[in-house]
Structures are given as C-alpha cells and as structure tokens.
Amino acid sequence: MPDSPTGTPAGLSEDVEDLKAQVRALTNQVNKLTQPPAADHTDQAEDQDRTNEETEEGAEGWQFPPFILLLDHAEYGAELRALVEFVEGVLVPGYLDEASADARWCHQWTQHPVAIARLHALWLAWQELTDPDTCGYAGPSTWHRDHYDPCMRELRASTGPFQGCTKGEHQIAHRMPSLVPSAWRHAGSC
Incomplete structure (x- = not known):
C-alpha cells in the first residue's frame, strides 16, 4: 500500500474508522445479549441510547500514547x-552490531529527533508486546516483525537519520528542534 505525502500508509485512517465502527457495533451487540429482556420496549430503546452515548464518550476519551517530541520540557x-x-541497556548490547556503511548507528542518537521519535515508538511497542498478560506469548515475535525490523531498516539505512554519521566522525549538525508546530500539539498539553 503506497504511503501518503505525510508518510502514513494510504487507507490507514479509513481502516481505523472501520475498526471503531466495528467495535461500537460489537459493544452494542454484547450489551444487547447480556442485558435481561425488558418488558417495555421504551426501556430497551433508552438503554440502547445510553449504551451508544457511553461508547461514543469512551471513544472521545481515548488516551493516545505520548509522542515524545510533543511532550513539555x-x-x-x-x-x-x-x-x-532501554536503547543503551537492551538495544545496543543485544541487537546493534558494529555500525557499517550498510547499517549505520550514531552514538549521539539522542541528538537526532527522527531517531528519538522512532526509538520511542519502538519502546512503547516493546512495553506492550513483551507482557504476556496483554499480548500472549507471541508478542515478542510480533514486536520483532512489526516494530523492530522496520524501525531498524529506516534508522540504519544509508538514507536514514544517521546518514552523515560515521564511526567517530559526524558530518551533520546534531540538534533538537526548538519549536514544535502548534498544530501538532494536543489540546491542553504544554
């Protein structure tokens, strides 16, 4: 599936909306099946309206994971x-071999905003997918396939954020953005 200009896979927002609609429909169905039969159809309709309102309120109150570049100082x-x-204690010793022209790594990775954003997303997925209570025993495999491998391909590619960095020599200015566009901020943050 081709990416949009923003880098999001095409059709992803439609897929998310479809999933939300399916969750609402399933929630309504479960509520309908678990409620005792009501003698009065008016009560059933009111209960259904209340359930729909609660589901919609729950969707509005959804907590998104924090995007690290948007957090206050x-x-x-x-x-x-x-x-x-996480990166220095788990990834570097366990996964990241010697850097090369084909697999770059910058020991000053914290100075690369793109690397920070990608590694933070990878870490959030790690937290969720290495807990058998939330994901079962296939979580680590899913983490490797769906998160680690694509993240490292992007970060360590010759065109990735470390493209100007070589062992012991850096050819790009390591800097953090000073201002995040206000359109990216969530209401009430910062």
Whole structure:
C-alpha cells in the first residue's frame, strides 16, 4: 500500500474508522445479549441510547500514547531518560552490531529527533508486546516483525537519520528542534 505525502500508509485512517465502527457495533451487540429482556420496549430503546452515548464518550476519551517530541520540557526529559535506558541497556548490547556503511548507528542518537521519535515508538511497542498478560506469548515475535525490523531498516539505512554519521566522525549538525508546530500539539498539553 503506497504511503501518503505525510508518510502514513494510504487507507490507514479509513481502516481505523472501520475498526471503531466495528467495535461500537460489537459493544452494542454484547450489551444487547447480556442485558435481561425488558418488558417495555421504551426501556430497551433508552438503554440502547445510553449504551451508544457511553461508547461514543469512551471513544472521545481515548488516551493516545505520548509522542515524545510533543511532550513539555520536564516530561520530555523524564521520557528521554527512560528511553536511553532501554536503547543503551537492551538495544545496543543485544541487537546493534558494529555500525557499517550498510547499517549505520550514531552514538549521539539522542541528538537526532527522527531517531528519538522512532526509538520511542519502538519502546512503547516493546512495553506492550513483551507482557504476556496483554499480548500472549507471541508478542515478542510480533514486536520483532512489526516494530523492530522496520524501525531498524529506516534508522540504519544509508538514507536514514544517521546518514552523515560515521564511526567517530559526524558530518551533520546534531540538534533538537526548538519549536514544535502548534498544530501538532494536543489540546491542553504544554
């Protein structure tokens, strides 16, 4: 599926909306099947309306995972410290071999906003998919296939964020963006 200009896979937003509609329909169906039969059809209709309203309110109150580049300064610092522990404690010693022209890595990765964003997303997936209570025992395999492999292909590619970095020599300016566009911010953040 080709990507849109924003880098999101084409059709993803339609798929998400379809999934939301399916969840609402299934929730209504479960509620209908688990409620005792009502003698009065008016009560059933009111109950159904209440269920629909609760489902819609739940969808509006949905909590999205934090996008690290949009956090305020204090939250960003705390999240970055935790991310550094994951990257330096798990990824670097366990997964990242010697850097090469085909598989780049920058020891100053925290100075690359794209790397921070991708590694943070990878870490969020790790937290969810390595817990058998939330994902079963296939979670680590899913994490590798769906998250780690694509993330590393993008980060370590010759055209990735580390393209100007070579072992011991950096040819790009390592910097963090000073201002995140206001359109990216969530209401009430920062």
